[in-house]
Amino acid sequence: MKVLAINGSARKNNNTDILINCIFEKLNAAGIETEAVQFAGTVVTPCKACFACGGKENCIHQKDIFHAVFDKMKEADGIILGSPVYSANVSANMQAFLERAAVVCDMNSGLLTHKVGACVVSARRGGALNAVDAMNHFFLNHEMFIVGSTYWNMAYGQMPGDVLKDEEALSNMDNLAENMIWLLKKIEQEEEK
Numbered sequence: 092m093k094v095l096a097i098n099g100s101a102r103k104n105n106n107t108d109i110l111i112n113c114i115f116e117k118l119n120a121a122g123i124e125t126e127a128v129q130f131a132g133t134v135v136t137p138c139k140a141c142f143a144c145g146g147k148e149n150c151i152h153q154k155d156i157f158h159a160v161f162d163k164m165k166e167a168d169g170i171i172l173g174s175p176v177y178s179a180n181v182s183a184n185m186q187a188f189l190e191r192a193a194v195v196c197d198m199n200s201g202l203l204t205h206k207v208g209a210c211v212v213s214a215r216r217g218g219a220l221n222a223v224d225a226m227n228h229f230f231l232n233h234e235m236f237i238v239g240s241t242y243w244n245m246a247y248g249q250m251p252g253d254v255l256k257d258e259e260a261l262s263n264m265d266n267l268a269e270n271m272i273w274l275l276k277k278i279e280q281e282e283e284k
């Protein structure tokens with residue numbers, strides 16, 4: 092079993108990454124393989140609305156990271172979408188990624204069906220719920236199962252590492268990981284029947 096995390100932050104190895112790694116630690120301890128992709132240092136271009144992806148199962152434009160990441164997404168059993176809050180929503184890279192992934196899924200049905208999804212958000216102060224909603228809407232639109240926790244999956248912090256001081260968020264991430272493990276294992280059992 093494998094979980095892929097896609098991190099929309101413009102900064103490498105920072106707050107969003109810390110949240111993802113909290114979840115990965117528990118997933119790894121449960122024997123689940125993990126991989127993280129970071130968009131930092133790269134630009135995901137928006138959807139060109141060409142609709143040429145029908146029957147291709149991926150975007151036909153291959154000049155940026157999208158194609159490779161979407162291939163990984165199709166292979167994964169679980170997907171974590173992580174974004175910092177930028178202007179009260181997900182980062183522009185995450186938004187561009189979701190636009191393109193959504194069109195590919197619309198034009199090629201069933202690519203993400205029954206995969207497990209969770210999102211994590213880091214924010215300084217405002218807009219975290221908008222970002223959570225944006226990423227959960229993607230999961231909901233593509234027949235995925237969303238995993239929740241005891242609070243929405245957000246953490247507060249501005250400078251690199253600040254989210255480590257948000258103890259409630261960190262324990263929420265642990266719980267999110269437990270729920271993700273539970274659901275992934277149930278689905279695996281069901282598929283083995």
Ligand SMILES: Cc1cc2nc3c(=O)[nH]c(=O)nc-3n(C[C@H](O)[C@H](O)[C@H](O)COP(=O)(O)O)c2cc1C
Nearest residue numbers: 100105106107175176177178179214215216217249
């Ligand atoms: C371009 C930009 C816009 C931001 N807009 C917001 C915002 O609207 N609300 C907020 O709470 N934080 C905002 N922040 C702060 C980040 O969300 C916060 O620092 C977050 O922890 C960064 O996560 P990272 O370390 O994974 O990049 C913004 C940061 C940047 C660089």
